[in-house]
Amino acid sequence: MTGIAVVEGDGIGHEVVPVAREILAAVRPDLEFFEVEVGYGRWERTGSACDEETIADLKSADAILFGAVTTPPDPGYRSALLQIRRALDLYANVRPIRGEGVDIIIVRENTEGLYSGIEWTEPDRACTVRVVSRRGSERIARCACSLAAARRHLTIGNKANVLKSDSLFVDICRREAARAGVPCTTRFIDALSLDILMHPARYDVIVTTNIFGDILSDTAAYLVGGLGMLPSGNIGERHALFEPVHGSAPDIAGQGIANPIAAIRSAAMLLTHTGDPESAAVIEEAIDRVLNAGIRTRDLGGNAGTREFGAAVLREVLRGK
Numbered sequence: 001m002t003g004i005a006v007v008e009g010d011g012i013g014h015e016v017v018p019v020a021r022e023i024l025a026a027v028r029p030d031l032e033f034f035e036v037e038v039g040y041g042r043w044e045r046t047g048s049a050c051d052e053e054t055i056a057d058l059k060s061a062d063a064i065l066f067g068a069v070t071t072p073p074d075p076g077y078r079s080a081l082l083q084i085r086r087a088l089d090l091y092a093n094v095r096p097i098r099g100e101g102v103d104i105i106i107v108r109e110n111t112e113g114l115y116s117g118i119e120w121t122e123p124d125r126a127c128t129v130r131v132v133s134r135r136g137s138e139r140i141a142r143c144a145c146s147l148a149a150a151r152r153h154l155t156i157g158n159k160a161n162v163l164k165s166d167s168l169f170v171d172i173c174r175r176e177a178a179r180a181g182v183p184c185t186t187r188f189i190d191a192l193s194l195d196i197l198m199h200p201a202r203y204d205v206i207v208t209t210n211i212f213g214d215i216l217s218d219t220a221a222y223l224v225g226g227l228g229m230l231p232s233g234n235i236g237e238r239h240a241l242f243e244p245v246h247g248s249a250p251d252i253a254g255q256g257i258a259n260p261i262a263a264i265r266s267a268a269m270l271l272t273h274t275g276d277p278e279s280a281a282v283i284e285e286a287i288d289r290v291l292n293a294g295i296r297t298r299d300l301g302g303n304a305g306t307r308e309f310g311a312a313v314l315r316e317v318l319r320g321k
Protein backbone atom coordinates (compact mmCIF):
# COMPACT_ATOMS: atom_id res chain seq x y z
CA MET A 1 0.00 0.00 0.00
CA THR A 2 1.31 3.42 -0.97
CA GLY A 3 0.32 6.22 1.43
CA ILE A 4 0.11 9.74 0.07
CA ALA A 5 -0.08 12.71 2.45
CA VAL A 6 -2.14 15.51 0.95
CA VAL A 7 -1.53 19.09 2.09
CA GLU A 8 -3.80 21.67 0.47
CA GLY A 9 -2.19 24.54 2.39
CA ASP A 10 -3.64 28.00 1.76
CA GLY A 11 -5.20 30.09 -0.99
CA ILE A 12 -5.50 28.35 -4.35
CA GLY A 13 -3.96 25.24 -2.77
CA HIS A 14 -7.55 24.46 -1.68
CA GLU A 15 -8.64 24.64 -5.33
CA VAL A 16 -5.85 22.97 -7.31
CA VAL A 17 -4.91 20.14 -4.95
CA PRO A 18 -8.34 18.45 -4.87
CA VAL A 19 -8.31 18.43 -8.68
CA ALA A 20 -4.84 16.83 -8.76
CA ARG A 21 -5.80 14.32 -6.09
CA GLU A 22 -8.91 13.23 -7.96
CA ILE A 23 -6.85 12.57 -11.09
CA LEU A 24 -4.24 10.65 -9.07
CA ALA A 25 -6.94 8.51 -7.51
CA ALA A 26 -8.41 7.80 -10.96
CA VAL A 27 -5.13 6.50 -12.43
CA ARG A 28 -4.13 4.68 -9.26
CA PRO A 29 -7.15 3.50 -7.25
CA ASP A 30 -4.79 1.60 -4.94
CA LEU A 31 -3.26 4.77 -3.44
CA GLU A 32 -4.26 5.63 0.10
CA PHE A 33 -4.63 9.35 0.82
CA PHE A 34 -4.56 11.12 4.17
CA GLU A 35 -4.92 14.85 4.72
CA VAL A 36 -2.52 16.93 6.75
CA GLU A 37 -3.27 20.54 7.63
CA VAL A 38 -0.37 22.97 7.33
CA GLY A 39 -0.10 26.69 6.70
CA TYR A 40 -1.21 30.18 7.52
CA GLY A 41 -4.90 29.28 7.83
CA ARG A 42 -4.03 26.75 10.49
CA TRP A 43 -1.75 29.30 12.21
CA GLU A 44 -4.58 31.82 12.38
CA ARG A 45 -6.86 29.20 13.89
CA THR A 46 -4.48 27.41 16.26
CA GLY A 47 -1.32 29.53 16.56
CA SER A 48 0.80 26.89 14.81
CA ALA A 49 1.41 26.44 11.09
CA CYS A 50 3.09 23.06 11.46
CA ASP A 51 4.28 21.12 14.52
CA GLU A 52 6.22 17.97 15.46
CA GLU A 53 3.15 15.80 15.05
CA THR A 54 2.59 17.19 11.54
CA ILE A 55 6.19 16.44 10.66
CA ALA A 56 5.79 12.87 11.95
CA ASP A 57 2.64 12.43 9.83
CA LEU A 58 4.44 13.72 6.74
CA LYS A 59 7.40 11.44 7.43
CA SER A 60 5.07 8.44 7.59
CA ALA A 61 3.91 9.00 3.99
CA ASP A 62 5.50 7.39 0.95
CA ALA A 63 5.19 10.77 -0.78
CA ILE A 64 3.54 14.14 -0.18
CA LEU A 65 1.28 16.08 -2.52
CA PHE A 66 1.46 19.73 -1.45
CA GLY A 67 -0.46 22.82 -2.55
CA ALA A 68 0.97 26.14 -1.43
CA VAL A 69 1.26 28.01 1.82
CA THR A 70 0.98 31.73 2.36
CA THR A 71 3.90 33.32 4.18
CA PRO A 72 2.58 36.52 5.76
CA PRO A 73 4.87 39.46 6.56
CA ASP A 74 4.19 38.82 10.29
CA PRO A 75 7.66 38.61 11.95
CA GLY A 76 6.40 36.01 14.47
CA TYR A 77 5.46 33.57 11.70
CA ARG A 78 7.72 30.68 10.80
CA SER A 79 7.39 29.43 7.23
CA ALA A 80 5.82 25.97 7.34
CA LEU A 81 7.40 24.94 4.04
CA LEU A 82 10.92 25.88 5.13
CA GLN A 83 10.32 23.93 8.34
CA ILE A 84 9.17 20.87 6.38
CA ARG A 85 12.02 21.07 3.85
CA ARG A 86 14.48 21.16 6.73
CA ALA A 87 12.86 18.48 8.90
CA LEU A 88 12.54 16.04 5.99
CA ASP A 89 15.90 17.12 4.55
CA LEU A 90 14.43 17.73 1.10
CA TYR A 91 17.66 19.00 -0.39
CA ALA A 92 16.88 18.85 -4.10
CA ASN A 93 14.23 21.03 -5.71
CA VAL A 94 13.66 19.58 -9.18
CA ARG A 95 11.70 21.84 -11.55
CA PRO A 96 10.96 20.52 -15.05
CA ILE A 97 10.01 23.16 -17.64
CA ARG A 98 8.42 21.57 -20.68
CA GLY A 99 6.52 23.06 -23.58
CA GLU A 100 6.80 23.87 -27.27
CA GLY A 101 10.55 23.69 -28.04
CA VAL A 102 11.45 23.69 -24.33
CA ASP A 103 12.62 20.74 -22.27
CA ILE A 104 14.67 21.91 -19.31
CA ILE A 105 15.06 20.68 -15.74
CA ILE A 106 16.24 23.19 -13.16
CA VAL A 107 17.81 21.51 -10.13
CA ARG A 108 17.88 23.97 -7.29
CA GLU A 109 19.76 23.39 -4.03
CA ASN A 110 17.07 23.61 -1.39
CA THR A 111 18.65 23.78 2.06
CA GLU A 112 21.46 26.36 2.13
CA GLY A 113 22.81 29.25 0.04
CA LEU A 114 21.10 32.53 0.91
CA TYR A 115 18.30 30.59 2.62
CA SER A 116 20.60 29.07 5.23
CA GLY A 117 18.73 30.98 7.94
CA ILE A 118 21.90 32.59 9.31
CA GLU A 119 21.07 36.28 9.50
CA TRP A 120 20.98 39.16 11.91
CA THR A 121 20.16 42.84 12.08
CA GLU A 122 22.51 45.52 13.45
CA PRO A 123 21.59 49.18 13.94
CA ASP A 124 22.90 50.23 10.53
CA ARG A 125 22.99 47.08 8.50
CA ALA A 126 21.43 43.67 8.17
CA CYS A 127 23.32 40.55 7.19
CA THR A 128 22.35 37.25 5.59
CA VAL A 129 25.06 34.63 5.30
CA ARG A 130 25.27 32.67 2.06
CA VAL A 131 26.44 29.19 2.98
CA VAL A 132 27.70 26.76 0.33
CA SER A 133 28.95 23.56 1.91
CA ARG A 134 30.92 20.74 0.31
CA ARG A 135 28.34 18.15 1.40
CA GLY A 136 25.39 20.28 0.26
CA SER A 137 26.99 20.91 -3.13
CA GLU A 138 28.03 17.29 -3.65
CA ARG A 139 24.59 15.91 -3.06
CA ILE A 140 22.80 18.43 -5.29
CA ALA A 141 25.45 17.92 -7.99
CA ARG A 142 24.94 14.15 -7.84
CA CYS A 143 21.19 14.56 -8.14
CA ALA A 144 21.59 16.83 -11.20
CA CYS A 145 24.19 14.53 -12.77
CA SER A 146 22.01 11.46 -12.39
CA LEU A 147 19.21 13.30 -14.22
CA ALA A 148 21.60 14.63 -16.88
CA ALA A 149 23.20 11.21 -17.42
CA ALA A 150 19.90 9.98 -18.87
CA ARG A 151 19.53 13.14 -20.99
CA ARG A 152 22.03 15.41 -22.75
CA HIS A 153 24.16 17.73 -20.64
CA LEU A 154 24.52 19.88 -17.55
CA THR A 155 24.81 23.65 -17.14
CA ILE A 156 26.11 25.02 -13.84
CA GLY A 157 24.38 28.36 -13.13
CA ASN A 158 26.62 30.48 -10.91
CA LYS A 159 28.25 33.80 -10.11
CA ALA A 160 31.72 32.50 -9.33
CA ASN A 161 33.31 35.62 -10.84
CA VAL A 162 32.06 37.52 -7.78
CA LEU A 163 31.18 34.98 -5.09
CA LYS A 164 33.79 32.71 -3.49
CA SER A 165 30.97 30.47 -2.31
CA ASP A 166 30.11 29.82 -5.95
CA SER A 167 33.71 28.94 -6.87
CA LEU A 168 33.39 26.03 -4.48
CA PHE A 169 29.98 25.14 -5.91
CA VAL A 170 31.25 25.14 -9.50
CA ASP A 171 34.36 23.08 -8.65
CA ILE A 172 32.28 20.42 -6.96
CA CYS A 173 29.65 20.29 -9.71
CA ARG A 174 32.35 20.02 -12.39
CA ARG A 175 34.01 17.16 -10.57
CA GLU A 176 30.75 15.27 -10.08
CA ALA A 177 29.86 15.76 -13.76
CA ALA A 178 33.26 14.39 -14.83
CA ARG A 179 32.80 11.41 -12.52
CA ALA A 180 29.34 10.73 -13.98
CA GLY A 181 30.58 11.21 -17.56
CA VAL A 182 28.12 14.08 -18.09
CA PRO A 183 29.16 16.89 -20.50
CA CYS A 184 29.01 20.14 -18.56
CA THR A 185 29.39 23.89 -19.04
CA THR A 186 29.26 26.81 -16.63
CA ARG A 187 27.24 29.96 -17.17
CA PHE A 188 26.93 33.14 -15.09
CA ILE A 189 23.43 33.38 -13.71
CA ASP A 190 22.66 36.87 -15.07
CA ALA A 191 23.64 35.92 -18.63
CA LEU A 192 21.85 32.60 -18.20
CA SER A 193 18.58 34.35 -17.24
CA LEU A 194 18.56 36.13 -20.59
CA ASP A 195 19.89 33.25 -22.65
CA ILE A 196 17.34 30.76 -21.31
CA LEU A 197 14.60 33.01 -22.75
CA MET A 198 16.37 33.67 -26.06
CA HIS A 199 17.76 30.18 -26.71
CA PRO A 200 15.90 27.67 -24.52
CA ALA A 201 16.96 24.76 -26.75
CA ARG A 202 20.55 25.26 -25.58
CA TYR A 203 19.61 24.08 -22.10
CA ASP A 204 18.93 20.65 -20.69
CA VAL A 205 19.64 20.14 -16.96
CA ILE A 206 20.67 23.25 -15.03
CA VAL A 207 22.05 22.97 -11.50
CA THR A 208 22.30 26.05 -9.31
CA THR A 209 22.17 27.36 -5.77
CA ASN A 210 19.03 28.10 -3.81
CA ILE A 211 17.86 31.62 -4.65
CA PHE A 212 19.31 31.62 -8.19
CA GLY A 213 17.28 28.49 -8.94
CA ASP A 214 14.13 30.04 -7.53
CA ILE A 215 14.45 33.17 -9.66
CA LEU A 216 15.57 31.33 -12.78
CA SER A 217 12.58 28.98 -12.72
CA ASP A 218 10.07 31.83 -12.42
CA THR A 219 11.86 33.49 -15.35
CA ALA A 220 11.78 30.30 -17.39
CA ALA A 221 8.05 29.92 -16.64
CA TYR A 222 7.61 32.65 -19.26
CA LEU A 223 8.62 30.12 -21.93
CA VAL A 224 5.74 27.76 -21.20
CA GLY A 225 2.79 29.97 -20.29
CA GLY A 226 3.53 31.17 -16.78
CA LEU A 227 3.56 29.99 -13.20
CA GLY A 228 0.39 27.94 -13.48
CA MET A 229 2.29 25.39 -15.60
CA LEU A 230 5.30 24.44 -13.48
CA PRO A 231 5.44 21.45 -11.14
CA SER A 232 8.26 20.64 -8.76
CA GLY A 233 9.66 17.92 -6.58
CA ASN A 234 11.39 18.51 -3.25
CA ILE A 235 13.45 15.39 -2.86
CA GLY A 236 15.61 13.98 -0.09
CA GLU A 237 17.19 10.61 0.70
CA ARG A 238 14.11 9.32 2.50
CA HIS A 239 11.22 11.66 1.75
CA ALA A 240 9.74 13.51 -1.21
CA LEU A 241 7.21 16.32 -1.56
CA PHE A 242 5.64 17.45 -4.84
CA GLU A 243 4.15 20.91 -5.26
CA PRO A 244 3.44 23.57 -7.88
CA VAL A 245 6.22 26.15 -8.26
CA HIS A 246 3.62 28.87 -7.74
CA GLY A 247 2.46 30.12 -4.36
CA SER A 248 -0.96 30.46 -2.78
CA ALA A 249 -1.90 33.34 -5.14
CA PRO A 250 -4.02 35.30 -2.63
CA ASP A 251 -5.04 37.69 -5.45
CA ILE A 252 -7.11 35.01 -7.23
CA ALA A 253 -7.87 32.59 -4.38
CA GLY A 254 -11.50 31.59 -3.87
CA GLN A 255 -12.55 32.48 -7.41
CA GLY A 256 -12.21 29.02 -8.94
CA ILE A 257 -10.06 30.30 -11.79
CA ALA A 258 -6.57 29.05 -10.84
CA ASN A 259 -4.76 26.90 -13.38
CA PRO A 260 -4.45 23.38 -11.90
CA ILE A 261 -1.82 22.16 -14.41
CA ALA A 262 1.15 22.77 -12.08
CA ALA A 263 -0.56 20.76 -9.34
CA ILE A 264 -1.63 17.96 -11.72
CA ARG A 265 1.90 17.74 -13.14
CA SER A 266 3.24 17.62 -9.58
CA ALA A 267 1.01 14.59 -9.00
CA ALA A 268 2.49 13.02 -12.15
CA MET A 269 6.02 13.66 -10.84
CA LEU A 270 5.00 11.99 -7.59
CA LEU A 271 3.99 8.87 -9.52
CA THR A 272 7.27 8.75 -11.42
CA HIS A 273 9.14 9.11 -8.14
CA THR A 274 7.21 6.24 -6.56
CA GLY A 275 8.09 3.98 -9.49
CA ASP A 276 5.12 4.42 -11.81
CA PRO A 277 6.25 6.50 -14.82
CA GLU A 278 3.57 4.84 -17.01
CA SER A 279 0.71 6.39 -15.02
CA ALA A 280 2.59 9.70 -14.96
CA ALA A 281 2.75 9.61 -18.77
CA VAL A 282 -1.01 8.94 -18.95
CA ILE A 283 -1.59 12.14 -16.94
CA GLU A 284 0.91 14.23 -18.96
CA GLU A 285 -0.64 13.12 -22.24
CA ALA A 286 -4.14 13.86 -20.95
CA ILE A 287 -3.10 17.45 -20.12
CA ASP A 288 -1.61 17.88 -23.60
CA ARG A 289 -4.76 16.60 -25.27
CA VAL A 290 -6.96 18.99 -23.27
CA LEU A 291 -4.70 21.94 -24.15
CA ASN A 292 -4.68 20.89 -27.80
CA ALA A 293 -8.47 20.82 -27.73
CA GLY A 294 -8.31 24.52 -26.82
CA ILE A 295 -9.54 24.19 -23.23
CA ARG A 296 -7.62 26.67 -21.08
CA THR A 297 -7.84 28.57 -17.82
CA ARG A 298 -7.76 32.37 -17.76
CA ASP A 299 -4.00 32.75 -17.25
CA LEU A 300 -3.57 30.92 -20.60
CA GLY A 301 -6.13 33.11 -22.33
CA GLY A 302 -9.11 30.77 -22.00
CA ASN A 303 -12.21 30.83 -19.85
CA ALA A 304 -12.34 27.37 -18.22
CA GLY A 305 -12.52 27.31 -14.43
CA THR A 306 -10.23 25.18 -12.24
CA ARG A 307 -12.77 22.36 -11.80
CA GLU A 308 -13.86 22.45 -15.42
CA PHE A 309 -10.28 22.11 -16.63
CA GLY A 310 -9.67 19.33 -14.10
CA ALA A 311 -12.78 17.47 -15.25
CA ALA A 312 -11.55 17.64 -18.86
CA VAL A 313 -8.17 16.17 -17.85
CA LEU A 314 -9.92 13.48 -15.81
CA ARG A 315 -12.00 12.47 -18.84
CA GLU A 316 -8.86 12.17 -20.97
CA VAL A 317 -7.06 10.22 -18.26
CA LEU A 318 -9.89 7.69 -18.06
CA ARG A 319 -9.88 7.40 -21.84
CA GLY A 320 -6.07 6.95 -21.96
CA LYS A 321 -5.84 4.35 -19.21
Ligand code: ATP
Pocket residue numbers: 012068069070071227228245246247248249250251252257258259260262299
Ligand atom coordinates in the same frame (compact mmCIF):
# COMPACT_ATOMS: atom_id res chain seq x y z
P1 ATP B 1 2.98 33.47 -2.09
O1 ATP B 1 3.28 34.52 -1.08
O2 ATP B 1 2.12 32.38 -1.56
O3 ATP B 1 4.21 32.98 -2.81
P2 ATP B 1 2.57 35.22 -4.31
O4 ATP B 1 1.38 36.05 -4.69
O5 ATP B 1 3.82 35.85 -3.92
O6 ATP B 1 2.07 34.16 -3.20
P3 ATP B 1 2.24 33.32 -6.40
O7 ATP B 1 1.18 32.68 -5.60
O8 ATP B 1 3.25 32.43 -6.98
O9 ATP B 1 3.02 34.34 -5.55
O10 ATP B 1 1.54 34.18 -7.53
C1 ATP B 1 2.22 35.09 -8.40
C2 ATP B 1 1.25 35.53 -9.48
O11 ATP B 1 0.96 34.45 -10.36
C3 ATP B 1 -0.10 35.98 -8.92
O12 ATP B 1 -0.56 37.10 -9.65
C4 ATP B 1 -0.99 34.80 -9.15
O13 ATP B 1 -2.34 35.13 -9.30
C5 ATP B 1 -0.42 34.15 -10.39
N1 ATP B 1 -0.59 32.68 -10.30
C6 ATP B 1 0.12 31.85 -9.51
N2 ATP B 1 -0.30 30.59 -9.63
C7 ATP B 1 -1.32 30.61 -10.52
C8 ATP B 1 -2.18 29.58 -11.06
N3 ATP B 1 -2.08 28.29 -10.70
N4 ATP B 1 -3.12 29.97 -11.95
C9 ATP B 1 -3.25 31.25 -12.34
N5 ATP B 1 -2.46 32.26 -11.87
C10 ATP B 1 -1.51 31.94 -10.96
Ligand code: MG
Pocket residue numbers: 246247
Ligand atom coordinates in the same frame (compact mmCIF):
# COMPACT_ATOMS: atom_id res chain seq x y z
MG1 MG C 1 5.66 33.47 -4.66
